[in-house]
Amino acid sequence: MSRVSHILAPLPVNPHDPAAILPDLEAAIAGQTSVLPLPQGDITRSTVLRNTQRAGEPIDDAIALVVATSGSTGTPKGAQLSPLNVVASADATHQALGGPGQWLLAMPGHHIAGIQVLIRSLVAGVDPLCLDLSAGFDVSAFARAAHVLGRTGDRAYTALTPLQLAKAMDTLEGIEALALFDAVLIGGAPLNPQLRVSAEKLGITLRATYGASETAGGCVYDGMALPGTRVRVVDGRIRLGGPTIAHGYRNLPGHAAFSEPGWFITSDGGFIENGHLNVTGRLDNVIDSGGLKLHPEVLEKELLMVPGVAEACVVGVPHPRLGQAIVAAYTGAASLMDILVALEDAEVPRWQVPKDLKRVEELPLTGPGKIDRRAVRELFSAASS
Template sequence: MTRTLDVLPVDPRNPATLLDALEDAIAGQATYLPVPAHDRERTELLRRSQLAGQPISADVALVVATSGSTGTPKGAQLTPANLVASADATHHVLGGSGQWLLAMPAHHIAGIQVLVRSLIAGIDPLCLDVSAGFDVDKFAAAAGELAATGDRSYTSLAPMQLAKAMDTLAGIEALRAFDAVLVGGAATNPQLLRAAEDLRINVVTTYGSSETAGGCVYDGRPIPGAKVRVTGGRIHLGGPMIAAGYRNAPGHEAFAEDGWFATSDGGEISDGRLVVTGRLDAVIDTGGLKLHPEVLERELMLVDGVSHACVVGIPHPRFGQAVVAAYEGSATVSEVMENLDHLPRWQIPKDLRKVDALPLIGPGKVDRRAVAGLFQPVSD
């Protein structure tokens, strides 16, 4: 049985208006493609690439687009069972259902799942207006409103939002009020995580994607029902939250094994926990030596005065690619370079640049292509 894939515009000023549509989707009564109402270019791209208005299996509740950082966005086909399994497992891990504060765009899977969890719990969420970005004062006021109820409360943030909130006393107090703060979508600065622990902020790091109905690995361990394995250095995720393939790429090899999704990330299992080493398609090959950019990014973020960093490879006539990096923070370029002296020489950036803000694609996810565009090709 099929139905039509309907476009669902998401207003960043009032994402709570999605709740009725999401409830219909979870009940198997409609299939929606969430799109950002404020971004016409992105909306049109999603309409075309995900075949909006055309027939789709009635088993699909939502088609949630990937960030599209490597080209045309793919559309993960999520069933009601996928969404409910993820929401139920999250509440189980966190110690029970509670009221959620939505503080990120609701057309991305992380924001959608905040609303889905709220529907499953039967507790209305509190939603921030994120049309002008993440406002710490508004976040703190909303957190205080939730804390006043005395019930369990949760929120979900991107690493950059967490860092911004922790820059102010009001933000810190707000974060401490939550029973758990889920943080995912990108690697989190290890210094930030240590600071959060010292400040008694209960941060739970998450790993997952649109293809897995959101995060399915919390603090390195799979949530109930989820499965993790690493084969040939590639992370594979399994369980009831795995999407029913891609809308615009049927038969894609990532879903070749039933109930499993082969990610584009490399990793390893260490002491029973998943350690993500970085995207396999972002590996930099410089003179025959291969570097996961995330490895160097972690080293950069261990430097005092570096809050965020992005490492990319750019063309080099002799080595194939040269390692370059951009970062945010108060540290000077010379201070950062001094703190990288312990690394193998080939891993040290050939060009290091301080920027006011790294370009983003999606909530808290750095646009590596745009970062590469900041640099000129390296000559011999």
Template sequence: MTRTLEPLAVPTGPAVLALLPALADALDGRGPAWLPVPAGDERETARLTSALDAGGPVDDATALVVATSGSTGTPKGALLSAAALRASGAGAYRHLGGPGSWLLALPAHHVAGMQVLVRSVLAGTEPVVVSPGAAPAELEVALARMPAGRRYGSLVPTQLVTALDHPGATTALASLDALLLGGAATPPALLTRAVAAGITVVRTYGMSETCGGCVYDGVPLDGVAVRISGGRVLLGGPTLAAGYRGHPEHPAWAEPGWFRTDDAGVLTDGVLTVLGRLDDAISTGGLTVVPQLVEAALGTHPGVRECVVLGVPDEHWGQRVVAVVVPTSQPPSLAELRDHVARTLDRSAAPRELHLRTGLPLRGPGKVDRRALLAELTRPRG
């Protein structure tokens, strides 16, 4: 009998626990392979099931096909085998100190939330679930319900920013053996604040194509290989997907055993530092500016709560550096931010334009939607 790929409607909230038996079967090679889709979102479900050929045959080794988080164009589906998912879970538990129970506060149709479910299956535990947009008080209550033993959570930086403004949630997060933080770069100021509050933060790097996080605090999990080629991060090892569904010749998989990411990075004594996406680099006045470095510098200013840096077309500079900032109670001025950045980076990297906002547009689990923000900033006025 031919194995098929079937849609798996993934709800938010405690109802997601009903999926655990299906995931356990998939990890044991029983039943169909699953394509996680957001329950209740008919449009997105139709988009994913059509693009990724739900109902069609799939390789016997495949357990999950996880859609990449791209918000435009045709989605790609990472072919994740049961062996890769098990290797990911085993590597994470070796790094963290052993199996445990989890807080699920991420959308589980994305890889980070799905991995909380998979790792719960592997540990024989049941996660405590809150909705992705849960208020800090809800996080506090949920964490209080977690059983004794090793306890873990997984959040994106924007969730942690909000939680740190709530003393009860902060104390509850500090009780975890580890809080995995991924999905987007962690601003240094946020990390400093969390560590000072006693939270054991583990910064993760990975993507759907690697079963989620495969590098923790810059260190690859057991068996994971990292190398840099032309400034680009390449990843290898047992957590890799088998490629993209329906795209066997995709250039990201051109070199057997390696996945070519879209990220720039450096390796120092075996520790990876991700500098940002290669296509986010800003060319201004003939110089190249890495937005994530500017964001890190801006994040240390007391008036900056969250920020994103973009390159906007400019007749004189080619691109001008623009900062979009969610301020604290004391909003900064452009002059203050330019001087602040210039203390640690070349002044050419300092923003030439500042926009203050109450929040940043997001896509997927916590990633800033740079494309939407850039379209907004460059839209003709009037």
């Protein structure tokens, strides 16, 4: 990719009216421009993205979008997506869900999950319905919009984070609204197994997604690759291939994640069993406690199975003897004793049982539905200092 004829244009996304960027997105996937979606109103984040992704500077005209990662482990990386990347993703999603339909945007329009809701709408030729997210996710507004979609007679879809799903399922109007959709995509973080079981009993169709900005959004649904997507696991690390894979990073050319042409080498560990991808968690989050290694997501899954635990985050903190001690923060009504008894009943190895458990009102986030592990570590560091 050596052509340079576009200038990367900043594209602020108004949380009051995210659909206003649809003409710009349409021009981008038509190859007429290259855009960088930005969070309007978040001056700090917007400035960081403009600077790190070199907004206003030349870019290869084969790039439609530069979509920033959450930056949870450092400087945001900018995935360079072509028109083929994003359209192939939209087509594969509709094929997996049973056909195009009308989408409800309930996530920020500058993140890949929100951007893809808008692009799927463009590809389907059906205007999306968009929530005003300026004050956060409002269940009543979501329910009203869902009923509007339900009256159109078209297939109806939406995409939510696990936190949004949990909030909606806390109310009767939210449950009724969720049941109106032909499918609700859940991504950005692992889905609470208890929520999934409850949703199934209530007639809510959930599809747990796995993907990233680098793959133009979710490319594996419920452990199965979407049409066109290829999945390999090499030395315990997940690799994803296919037409949705980004053309490297805007601000990190030659990055090792794209060292194999046509593939994205993720930072996630996992394994394939009976054709089903099981994601164990980010490799850079692995906790080494006394020489024993733990993917925190494995223990988090056990914690989320405990009645009364709504969210959980497991991290390692410095320990003079073990190197790292396993600790966990959680939200919900469960008591410490409830959790310890449940972990014992589940036969969780004793060394994996958290050395410290902390119940909090809410877990810190870094992006939609993504828990900020560094901030969680600081909760325990502050307590010990």
